[in-house]
Amino acid sequence: MKLAVLTGGGDAPGLNAVIRGVVRKATENGDEVIGFLDGWRGVMENEFMELDVEGCRGLLTRGGTVLGTTRINPFMRDDGRDACRRTLEANGVDALIAIGGEGTLSCAHEMYKLGFPVLGVPKTIDNDIGSTEMTFGFATAVDIATEAIGRLHTTAESHDRVMVVEVMGRHVGHIATWAGLAGGASLTLIPEHPFDIAEVADALQRRHKRKFASIVVVAEGAKPVPGTLDIPEDSFDEFGHIKLGGIGELVAREITDRTGFETRTTVLGYVQRGGEPSAFDRVLATWYGVEAASMAADKAFGQMVAYQCGSMTRVDLGEAVAGLKYVNPDLYKVASTFMA
DSSP states (O other): OEEEEEEOSSOOTTHHHHHHHHHHHHHHTTOEEEEETTTHHHHHTTOEEEEOTGGGTTOTTOOSOTTOOOSOOGGGSTTHHHHHHHHHHHTTOOEEEEEESHHHHHHHHHHHHTTOOEEEEEBOTTOOBTTOSOOBTHHHHHHHHHHHHHHHHHHHHHHTOEEEEEEOOSSOOHHHHHHHHHHTOSEEEOTTSOBOHHHHHHHHHHHHTTTOOEEEEEETTOOBOTTSSOOOOOOBOTTSOBOOOOHHHHHHHHHHHHHOOOEEEEEOGGGGGOSOOOHHHHHHHHHHHHHHHHHHHTTOTTEEEEEETTEEEEEEHHHHTSSBOOOOHHHHHHHHHTOO
16 A cells, blocks of 8 residues: 655644654555655645655654645645646555645545545644644644743743733634643633733733733734724735734733833744644654554545544544634633633
8 A cells, every 4th residue: 555645734843753653654554655745735746755764763853844834735726636636646645644734634625525535634733623632733832832931921020021922823722821821821812702902901900019020921813802902904815814913012012001011022923833842742743643544554534533532533524624623611711710
């Protein structure tokens, strides 16, 4: 049997560990593996590299993806799907493992419906893919954000400042909630719960009567309650994604204007998904890769590997991409207990 792997969308710590896991298990099964370059682009343009155990040495701890990644998909080109079909047939590919987030996996689902032998592995530091409890890369991003928050505490306390930390989270606030709770944030603002800037300012004023500095964690996709704060109109990139970033600076300015407190902003940005994966993500990503190779051997096409209740299972790809996984309200209540 011949397997192929692609990595699509944004990079995430653990991608190389998944590739390594796929190759090791496939080799044990007597299968061959190739890796398409730059996601679906490599499939359309027949660009790939051979993958074997020897070539995957050292990948466990390496960040990014050796295959490269883009957000391009076959539905962006008139001949995209036909080009993919020609590539798979020409190379004798029996199964294609698509590793990616919402966009990559939605594409994989549509390709499966067209008869392609595709299965998926969920990847996103946002941890917002449905039907799985945890995606690799998320734990690393939380660790990085938590460390940053910890470092900012000391400078905030030294100057009695408010520090606003903007973290990733386009539509969901998993990173913000977990890092805010783990880092001892004063307030955490997430997309699932629109914020009232007046309430934010009041909470900080009450807190600073006790002469405590404050950390406000803001997910990049956080939105104010309609009518409470003017924000720029949404703009979109070439892939239809909302261009985010800047909410942290906006919140910081409002805090200064409303409270008089000196406020500074730190935007963590891409540092959250760069560098080596954490120990947890190395294990989780490896497990995903090994299970994906087993699914390919079973010809479990149209399915996705999912982590549920401490084990790996298989779920329908369509079900997994049907909707985003939002922050558990109970967990946000826990975080709210320690706010301001």
